[in-house]
Amino acid sequence: MTNSKGLFITFEGADGCGKTTQIGLLNEYLKEKKYNTLTTLEPGGSDIGKNLRQILLHHDGYVSPRAEMFMYLADRAQHVDAVIKKAVEENKIVLCDRHIDSTVAYQGYARGGNIEQIDLLNNLATNEYKPNLTFVFDVDSEIAQKRVGETKDRLEAEGLEFHKKVRMGYLELAKKYPQRIKVINANLTIEEVFEQVKKIIDEIL
Numbered sequence: 001m002t003n004s005k006g007l008f009i010t011f012e013g014a015d016g017c018g019k020t021t022q023i024g025l026l027n028e029y030l031k032e033k034k035y036n037t038l039t040t041l042e043p044g045g046s047d048i049g050k051n052l053r054q055i056l057l058h059h060d061g062y063v064s065p066r067a068e069m070f071m072y073l074a075d076r077a078q079h080v081d082a083v084i085k086k087a088v089e090e091n092k093i094v095l096c097d098r099h100i101d102s103t104v105a106y107q108g109y110a111r112g113g114n115i116e117q118i119d120l121l122n123n124l125a126t127n128e129y130k131p132n133l134t135f136v137f138d139v140d141s142e143i144a145q146k147r148v149g150e151t152k153d154r155l156e157a158e159g160l161e162f163h164k165k166v167r168m169g170y171l172e173l174a175k176k177y178p179q180r181i182k183v184i185n186a187n188l189t190i191e192e193v194f195e196q197v198k199k200i201i202d203e204i205l
Helices: 019-032 045-057 067-088 100-110 115-126 141-148 160-174 190-204
Strands: 006-011 037-041 093-097 133-138 183-187
Touching: 006 067, 006 100, 006 183, 019 037, 019 133, 019 141, 019 190, 037 045, 037 067, 045 067, 067 093, 067 100, 100 133, 100 160, 133 190, 141 160, 160 183, 183 190
Parallel strands: 006 093, 006 133, 037 093, 133 183
Antiparallel strands: none
């Protein structure tokens, strides 16, 4: 018999934090426990989003910070309405690689955008539909940059100071929303990081 409890869980952190690996591990863990799951990502979790992802991560040329932010928001609006809400209503556990907090951390804290405005725009894009739980994978910026490797997309290629601001942004968000956001020490091994994730998930389920 399949367990039925729709949930929306997001995975956040600076590039190289290991969140994508942890999504894969949690997905397998939940399937073993007979939960229905859906793994998705932002940008690119919808048909429209796939095209926006290509522009956002690989456009070779100047992108206005405001244009960048609005493309992320457009992707998010389509993703929530066409994919996420539907899956949760079908009692699936949605595991999403990046969501609203990425825009605050990257376009807000790291790019110097107005946080209050970004919060307002995020609420408009999602129609105030919020994750039930958010994991922030916190890792030293130097370690994260080494993990990313030599081949980097447009945002991964930003300098170390940029990524330190991203990290600080996530930690500020965790202080602001302690009920929703749980910080995971991602400096450890993959197995040790997953033990932290599993402990939180088991308490919720």
